[in-house]
Each structure stands twice: as C-alpha cells, then as structure tokens.
Amino acid sequence: MSNCKKLLIVGNPNAELTKELVKAYRKKLPSLQIDCFALRPLESNQENVFDKIYNNSMFEWWTRNFKTRARIGWLLGVLLNLIPNIIQHTRFSRYDVVQVQYVSLLHQYAMRFYRMIGKKIWIVFWGTDLFRCNRFDILGTIVKGADQINCHTPELKQTLLENLPNASLSKKNWTQCFFGLTPLELISEFKEKQYSKLELFNVLHIAPTDKKIIALGYNASSAQQHLKVIENLSDDVFSNAQIWLPMTYGNSSEYIRKVEKALIDKNADYVIIQEFMTNEQVAALRMLTDILIQVQVSDSFSGSMQEHLYCGCLVITGSWLPYSTLIERGILMLKVDQISEIGGVITRAMSNFDELYENLQINPDIIESISKWDNVIDNWVQATIK
Numbered sequence: 001m002s003n004c005k006k007l008l009i010v011g012n013p014n015a016e017l018t019k020e021l022v023k024a025y026r027k028k029l030p031s032l033q034i035d036c037f038a039l040r041p042l043e044s045n046q047e048n049v050f051d052k053i054y055n056n057s058m059f060e061w062w063t064r065n066f067k068t069r070a071r072i073g074w075l076l077g078v079l080l081n082l083i084p085n086i087i088q089h090t091r092f093s094r095y096d097v098v099q100v101q102y103v104s105l106l107h108q109y110a111m112r113f114y115r116m117i118g119k120k121i122w123i124v125f126w127g128t129d130l131f132r133c134n135r136f137d138i139l140g141t142i143v144k145g146a147d148q149i150n151c152h153t154p155e156l157k158q159t160l161l162e163n164l165p166n167a168s169l170s171k172k173n174w175t176q177c178f179f180g181l182t183p184l185e186l187i188s189e190f191k192e193k194q195y196s197k198l199e200l201f202n203v204l205h206i207a208p209t210d211k212k213i214i215a216l217g218y219n220a221s222s223a224q225q226h227l228k229v230i231e232n233l234s235d236d237v238f239s240n241a242q243i244w245l246p247m248t249y250g251n252s253s254e255y256i257r258k259v260e261k262a263l264i265d266k267n268a269d270y271v272i273i274q275e276f277m278t279n280e281q282v283a284a285l286r287m288l289t290d291i292l293i294q295v296q297v298s299d300s301f302s303g304s305m306q307e308h309l310y311c312g313c314l315v316i317t318g319s320w321l322p323y324s325t326l327i328e329r330g331i332l333m334l335k336v337d338q339i340s341e342i343g344g345v346i347t348r349a350m351s352n353f354d355e356l357y358e359n360l361q362i363n364p365d366i367i368e369s370i371s372k373w374d375n376v377i378d379n380w381v382q383a384t385i386k
Contacts, residue, residue, distance in 0.1 A: 072109065229293055
C-alpha cells in the first residue's frame, strides 16, 4: 500500500492528540514504524504508543541550567542525542517522513538537521503555536525548511500567508488534515446504551437538576473571559439555569476564586469542576450541557466545542473566532459580535429552546464526518505516503 516505512514524530509523547494519531496510523498502516523525538520525556503514567522514543536529555539539562536560548539547547540535543541514537539503532537509515507536531520556535536551528535524517519534512500547526507566535522572522526560517505544511483551517493558512510573505509558501505542499476526537467514540457509546440523565449526573458525581445547564468555557484560562460573561448574563438566566465551569486546567486558584466570587455576587446556581475528569466524565459533561458559551479571545478548532456540538448542544460563540470550516459545512451555532450581547441571546434561546434544539440535530452528523478518527485518518495517511 505504501513505500513509506518509517515515520519520526517530533513532539510531545504525552500529548493525547499525538498518541491518538499514532493509534489511528497503526490501524491503517500496521507495518509503519513510528518513532518519536520527545519534546519532553514520557511520563510514567502515560501509555507508550511509539516503537522507539528518543529523549532530548541535553535539552532538559540546558533548560534546567540556562533560562534563555532554548533553541540552542534543542539543537545540541539533536546533534548529541538524536542523530547518534539514529546512527546506532538504524545504521543511519533515513526516515521517510519527519513530522513536526506543534511548530515551536525551538526548531529554528534544528530544521537543517531534520533534513539529514528525513527524506520529507512535514510541519503540523496546531493553532496555538501560530496564534501565540511573536517572532515570525524565526517562524519563517522553520517554514522555509519544510516540504509540507498542515493547517487544519483556512484561517491558519491565511495567517501564515499574511505574516510570511517572503517564505516562498506557494511552492510548498499544503495539507488540511484534521485531528480526530476520541471522546466522540465514548459519547456514541453512551448514546447507544441510552444513558439516562440521572446516570450521567452520577458519572460526574454532581447532584441532578431540572434547570438548563450552561457550560461557561472549557478550562480555567482567563482567555475564556469568564468574568465578562458572568457580568453580562441576566438575572433571568441565573434564575433558570445552572452554570457549569470546567476549570481542571489553565489558570491559578486566585483567578478561580475571583470567578466564584462573581458568581456568588450574582446569586448564581453554579458548579465549578476543578478535579481531573476521566474520559467518561468528559463525555457525560458534554451530553448534559444544554448551552455552551465559547467566547474565548482566540482559538483554532476547539475539540471541546466540537464534542458539545456532537451532543446537540447549543453553542454560542464569538464572531471573531475562526470557525469557517464548521460554518461552511453547515454547522448551526449562534454568534455574538461582543460579549455584552450574550445575556439577550441566551434569554431568547431559553424561551424557545425546544424548537431550537430540534434544528441543532443536524450538527452531530457533520461533526462525525470531520472529527471521527475513522473518517479523517485517510487524509493523514495519504499526506504521509505521497
């Protein structure tokens, strides 16, 4: 099926997206050797899905002892840890593809050496790597060294084109491969088993309620703009809904206390979730949510939001967020141009929720088509072997 026999992923072996991608590769190409040059060591409680992991111990030493010039530390690790290990274990048989997952500026000096060990260099943007970039001059040298570039939304590609006008991007091979969402499989399983609402509440260890459930964001980052949203919700919403705030990662306990105080001042019925959630609990949360407020400052292609859409949840999002890929495929969401509009939009939605909910049932099939691993892995395979 393929002349591609060896793939080296440069990235974090603990990252769920990377691990699930490797598992999906193995289903389609069971003979493909998949190794990893690790951004950080594999944690003891994490599953190893790779054939071999090369650790960058030099980079770890460098970052412990020097707080600057991390790109030099990474380069030294490539020269002293990666290349010698490849020579030892493979007699310097080059990889067919070196795939950089998450395009960090760390790779600036290392790109030319990836060329030594790989026949094709494929960089895969995740979104946050590009949106948080403050040195497009450095990013330009990384992009120039790649043969293939993956941007999963048109907005990502456009951002690159606008900020790197001299990087000869027209000569690059562009791909649009989506990451699958493993939680969709579990949500499907719960649906097939026809879990009741009571059973889902029990999975979450949250007391059942008959109120509408509104999820505010999906992490504790202040970029989710919790405080601004709370300020703009009406008394009617607070009286008729329970506000859920998943805050298992993303910010300090001080910020969470500020958010909780704002809820108390509004006499809100709320649940703040801070403890780590199992996959089953995440699925239950998505299925129980009636409305998701997703108005963070910036985003790429939120997996959490897609999981809510897959459950038929009403999503209220900001018009400034780059979701054209979803809109073009027919996804129904409500948009606001500014956060001050949220209170009125939710009040109107809650007063006509049953009819609105029926219209939302087109969303699950669309999300399944673009975000279930079985439906997206073929594009990854074709982009790898071509």
